[in-house]
Amino acid sequence: MDVLKVLNIEQKYQADNGETTAIKDISFSVEKGEFISIVGPSGCGKSTLLSIISGLLKPTGGEVYVNGMLVNGVSSHIGYMLQKDNLLDWRTIYKNVLFGLEIRKIKTPENVARAEELLKTYGLYEFRNNYPSQLSGGMRQRTALIRTLAINPDILLLDEAFSALDYQTRLNVTDDVYRILKQEKVTTVMVTHDIPESISMSDKIIILTQRPAEIKEIVEIDFELPHRTPLTCRNSPKFSKYFDHLWKELSVHE
Known part of the structure; x- marks a missing residue:
């Protein structure tokens, strides 16, 4: 069952030189217990998209549904x-x-x-x-x-939640957080600029284009590990293949 549905989200801003489109026609859904990461070039609108999902920001167009109910303002179902x-x-x-x-x-x-x-x-x-x-x-x-x-909460949003930590602490904390979220069966959407972090934690990765942000690709992540953790994923032979693919897709936009 889809806990989160994002339908045709668009966000425009009025600027001195006219109207600017930040997000253009973004749609995706997240099932209960899934861990989704959103990656894309700097300034493409990843955090703006999270603000829209949370209900903190009203989109110019499109709708967000949590458990089948339209998000209209800050939702008590979202952390x-x-x-x-x-x-x-x-x-x-x-x-x-x-x-x-x-x-x-x-x-x-x-x-x-x-x-x-x-x-x-x-x-x-x-x-x-x-x-x-x-x-x-x-x-x-x-x-x-x-x-x-x-x-x-039914859904947890993480906005660069580990980027302030040093590298070693970050590895331990992502392992810690992943274990807790999977154990509690919390549906998670994470924005990150860290490609290895997104690969090691996610079930799917949404790649956004440069502004105006559109979905370029949704990558399914499957390490086929019985007791998956972020650290075991980083040691898997599949890890470098996922990394090379994401690096290539993101480098196209730089």
Whole structure:
């Protein structure tokens, strides 16, 4: 079943020199539990597309549906993670995780219990009384993810969510995040400029053209691994073939 449907999305902006088209006729769908990456040249409109999906930005044309319902404004079914973890330094890890529930006014005993269970399952419960400044970059990002998952979203949007981390931390965190998202069966759409990251984490990769962004190709990713993780994917012989293909498709636009 399609959790997300993006139909004929178009985005235009008024500029001093006339109208500019940023996104042109983009359509795709995402099934429950799928992990989709969106890649494309810098400035082509990847983050704009995520903002439209989230309901933060109204498109000039086209529609977005989540669970068959039209997105019209910010959707409670969608969680959003940005490059910065945006943890509140004056709140403990536990209180940071509960922050989303408070903002959405859904801090029920059941939802608090779920948040605590997520902290326990993913190794942060013993750090619940610590403050963000006392955590490593990887643990902070895991906290931000748990805070987002605590609101129980049907879809998670990741906008360059790991790009602020150093290379080694980034590899560990992507493995961590992938495991959590697959275990929780969260449908994910990620924008990234990192080709290896997109290949190692995704079930499909959507390649966008230069602005105005259109879909050039949707690449199916299948490593045929029984217990796939981003790290095992990077060691697969198939990895370099996917990389060469994406590199070639993206280099055409540079």
